[in-house]
């Protein structure tokens with residue numbers, strides 16, 4: 010795996026010309042009501058790379074992915090994917106672009122009225138006229154890749170959280186997308202499944218020439234997997250670089266996050282009145 | 294005082310926005326109707342959900358409404374010595390008015406809430422977003438089939454309600470109150486005009502469109518949380534019922 014990472018790193022170094030940047034965010038802001046969630050974010054993602062987005066809970070990582078896929082529109086700034094400004098696309102143009110994307114949702118988001126098999130087959134049935142035999146072949150291959158071929162006939166309600174996410178991963182790759190976007194792919198996986206998913210992500214990326222974007226707060230896994238990573242804090246980019254660079258980053262907030270310390274500029278506690286005073290009933 | 298005015302203004306703005314959103318959503322559904330009809334299996338499944346699963350409650354309600362009509366109708370008519378008119382009175386009341394309206398109210402509670410909470414839960418669990426990401430329009434795959442299922446089911450259910458209702462009125466009138474069966478049915482046949490039936494049909498079609506569109510819209514636009522879904526479900530019942538009663542008045546006035 011180290012080898013693979015090194016190759017990708019080398020690719021990365023030469024991949025800074027605009028044509029190779031398949032995704033670009035320019036000064037993107039997004040707020041809900043009058044609460045700013047993302048503040049003037051800029052980042053670029055080169056073709057064929059594995060890019061990590063890390064950051065504490067609630068800093069807007071999922072929101073960032075929703076912006077990148079056009080599920081929500083930025084208040085200001087531009088989101089450019091494969092040369093198209095998402096803000097300017099019509100619904101049908103957006104759908105055409107999305108056929109080239111796969112997304113793994115934080116909780117799987119399987120269609121609860123369909124079996125595991127039908128969930129994975131769903132994109133094929135919607136977008137292709139493949140004969141049943143071929144659909145079966147593709148679906149079983151993808152389920153085998155996530156180790157759940159035997160669960161093909163189960164319903165989503167009969168799966169554990171980790172299994173559901175692996176099925177969702179199979180569904181995300183069934184159309185052989187160019188971009189794969191993962192929201193917390195490791196949360197709730199046991200070490201065996203985690204290793205499997207990590208190898209799968211790497212393999213998909215290197216053999217199919219995918220561009221992968223992974224959101225996660227698992228620092229150790231990201232260090233192994235990502236070619237390049239962004240650390241998000243409070244809706245802005247706190248640091249970026251290769252995992253090695255990030256591990257040596259001197260900024261206190263980044264150090265605190267990478268090392269998992271409670272003390273530091275990133276507040277673990279949501280703003281609150283003084284603890285002792287509140288316990289004594291002096292403040293509410 | 295200025296607080297009240299500000300609040301009123303906010304409510305009015307909210308209402309305007311919601312009406313506009315509903316109209317746009319309704320248009321978006323109508324545009325997607327032909328494509329959905331081209332793949333009828335989804336709609337058939339929803340006709341089963343909205344129609345077949347509502348059958349028992351509709352039939353039960355129809356029977357008892359009809360029986361009450363039989364009792365009350367007989368009580369009033371016999372004062373004027375015209376109890377043989379029971380058949381025509383209850384049939385006209387059922388076909389024109391009670392059938393469509395009561396069916397629609399029950400439908401909002403039974404099928405409408407089911408649709409709202411189902412779509413709301415799909416939203417809360419990111420299933421709608423997942424469809425979007427698979428380049429499948431959730432309006433086409435999720436909303437329109439449920440809408441059409443309701444539109445098709447409503448007139449059928451109203452028809453069944455009226456028939457069972459007439460049977461119930463007959464049960465009470467003929468077997469309990471001893472109205473002559475021949476008179477009951479011949480009066481009914483003589484008084485029933487095609488325009489009553491078409492009036493009932495038009496009403497229940499309109500109710501079907503209104504109730505289904507409201508249920509689907511509330512689900513699609515709800516806040517994706519447990520509380521949001523439950524509130525949307527309540528709103529479905531309230532808004533559908535109010536809409537049904539207002540539309541009923543307007544249509545009755547127009548078709549008088």
Ligand SMILES: Nc1ncnc2c1ncn2[C@@H]1O[C@H](COP(=O)(O)OP(=O)(O)OP(=O)(O)O)[C@@H](O)[C@H]1O
Nearest residue numbers: 041046064065066067068069070071072073115226
């Ligand atoms: N629809 C919304 N309405 C109000 N606030 C929202 C909404 N969506 C997101 N937020 C807020 O935006 C912030 C970022 O949310 P987001 O889901 O992007 O966080 P995240 O980085 O993915 O967190 P986690 O790691 O826990 O998944 C949160 O503080 C959340 O409260």
Ligand SMILES: [Mg+2]
Nearest residue numbers: 070071115192
């Ligand atoms: Mg998240």
